[in-house]
Amino acid sequence: MNIGPIWRAMMKSKAGFILIALQIAVTMTIMVNAFAIIQERANNAARASGLDETNTFALASTSFAEYDRENIKSLIDEDLALIRGLPGVINAVATNSFPLRQGGWSMGLQLEPGSQTTDSVGSAIYFVDEHGVDTFASNIIDGKNFTPNQVAWSIEDDDTWPADAIITEALGEDLFPDEEGSYVGKTFYVNDDDPVNVVGVIEKLQAPWPGWSGVEKSMLVPQRRVSEFQRYVVRSEPGYRDALMPQIEELLSKSNKDRIISAMTIMEEVRESAYLEDTALIKILAFIVGMLTIITGLGIVGLASFNVSRRTRQIGIRRALGATKPAIVSYFMLENFLISSIGVVVGGILSVALNIVMVENFSLEPLAWYVIPVAMLALWTVGQAAVAGPARKASNITPAIATRSS
């Protein structure tokens, strides 16, 4: 099929075709930018937390009676002994927070002591005992776990920082960028000049804030906090979790009446609420893109139908002069392909432009290059699918029309 006549015919009534091309271009702009956000959010939401999520749950205990510190310590010990002793429990730990919880403790770590240093590396802090590594399903890739005598209770009126820590590999890379070998045995400082010695490195344990850029940086600190409020994380053997949850709630409530057990949650729920905004946004954007494609498609159908009925007579004449049905169909298909091509080229430019504006104004990541050809392909397909119906209708126009006056 020769493009020349089609092009010249289009030039006769430019406006309609320019409008369609523009519509395709703007549709593509939205599609590409929406897809870029969807992709970024979906990737975020798919990251592993490091926990054995399907078999882990958490709960909180708040005592409201007047206890002294020794009472509180023994209550925590009793609770943990009770939970760890239950069949089906792999391990349990009392901690201040856990990955995906969206609330926790962070500190700045520095390589040199003193208050003048400006370079510090942020890290999430998990206070745990020697059961932390196992409960968090952390894989120790270097060094070793805390020994029981490295773990100490926090002391009242004394905020001396524990001397040992287990860090994630990502934290090590950020903290010791020049270190080629092991991070074990290296020292860093917190609170200006409290030295901390790395005793172990774990593969992965996310910080509690999924939206934080340093989400892979966290450390385990061997300290048990004396407080009326305790957060327990329990890791069970596969299949035991759902039975253990009510069982533990009941046992703990019975063992001490002056407290409440709350925030009993499975990790799936914690993950869902941590990424709620992302999943909601993905849904909304996908819906927008879907609607848009339908509207643009229908617009093309409407316009093509119009063109067909407007050109009924000309099509009849062409048929009478010997044009085959497939020739008529391919005329409209090719015409649409030309318009779409102009649309997607302009759309490509607009997409990149909008993406640049968005990256500058809102904290978004720049577009991946391949999104543009994918969107082009998608819109070409939509255009061809939309024009197919009217084109087939056009090919069914009888040559006899040519003999009639309109």
Add this chain to the structure above:
Amino acid sequence: MFRYYLKLSMLSIRANPALSLLMVAAIAIGIGACMSIVTVRYVMSDNPLAHKNDVLYHVRLDNWNPDDPYDEPNEPPEQVTYLDSTALHQAGQAFRQTISFKSSRVIQPEGEDAKPFQEELRATTADFFTMFDVPFEFGSAWDAAADQSEERVVVLSSEMNQRLFGSEDSVGRMMTMNKELYRVVGVLADWMPVPKVYDLNNNPYEKPENIYTPFSLAVSGEWGSSGNNSCWKPTGGGYEAYLASECIWIQMWVELENASEKGAYLQFLDDYVEEQKTLGRFPRELNNRLDSPAEWLVYQEVVDDMVGVLLSLAVLFLVVCLLNTIGLLLAKVMRRSNDISLRRALGASKSALFSQYITEAGIIGIAGGVAGIGMTWLGLRGIENAFSGYDYISYLVTMDWTMVLVAVALAIVSALAAALYPTWRACSVSPATTLRIQ
């Protein structure tokens, strides 16, 4: 004449039902997408204290690290220390002043079977209620004396009153928190400031606390803050050391008698800080701020970035819908160029044709606008559904009359804008050309 155009328009619209429906639907969907996001943004960026914007101020003092500002470029901390908040409250140099923080207690309802539960509360001072126009259903705030005397009094929200006392007037009754008895002095009527201007540090759209207690009482009981807390140097252990530290965890607001006193109060703050400097505190340069509610909402960036992204995409969506409508209207006009030629040849003026086609577009615009309100409603329900995990979402997806009117106006303006080019093309069809071909 207008009625005649109306009749012609209806005929023309009915002549192509599918096409007319497509145009109305496109406008409606475009308006729906655009207006649902606009509505959410409108609610999110509302200032519930706009009427007090020139007398109410959030207080910031720069007690931060000498080497590093709290936030670039040289922003003082978002909250104040215990030392400063209590000293300034005590000084009472403003017409009204309040200091507060979020904490939590375990409530033990009466009755054998009633389960205790943990509840967030706000430890604050008596002026809080007057300053933020908090409405009371029963009783009132505690009097200023209770701010000093550490009296065990509480104010409950209507929700908490319903839960503990079944909605009756509970003023004078007692309730138990952490095994201690408190006397109810007031019950609030429904109160839902969106956003929660008085404390934007945590989630600005969550509900206000359900329980309010005197600040002094909370501190003497050594209650910790369950809100944000930042320190720039080690504090030393224990609650006493924490109170004496440079950690910021308290929100402070002042109300002035009139806007002209702002300068005087700022001067008072500067004098206070100068005095503290002689005691070795406040290592940074003088940098105290008073922000009105509107300024504070902007500074705290309560409107999420993603709303901006969605809004730009939704506006583009409307553009696509309009391009669609323009294309279809144009096609319609071109197809009727025979009629138009004929009418022109028979003496119809350009302005007559213009009026006729604009009427037709207007009808489509109004139909699209009305359907667009429905679409906006659907869109808001969709957003509510997608974010159903947030319990405050229902406050952000409500349309008021302003938004309804904006939706209709936007639809009509859009439809007319869309009609302009096709109508102009229709008017410029010359009387003879089309007739000649036929």
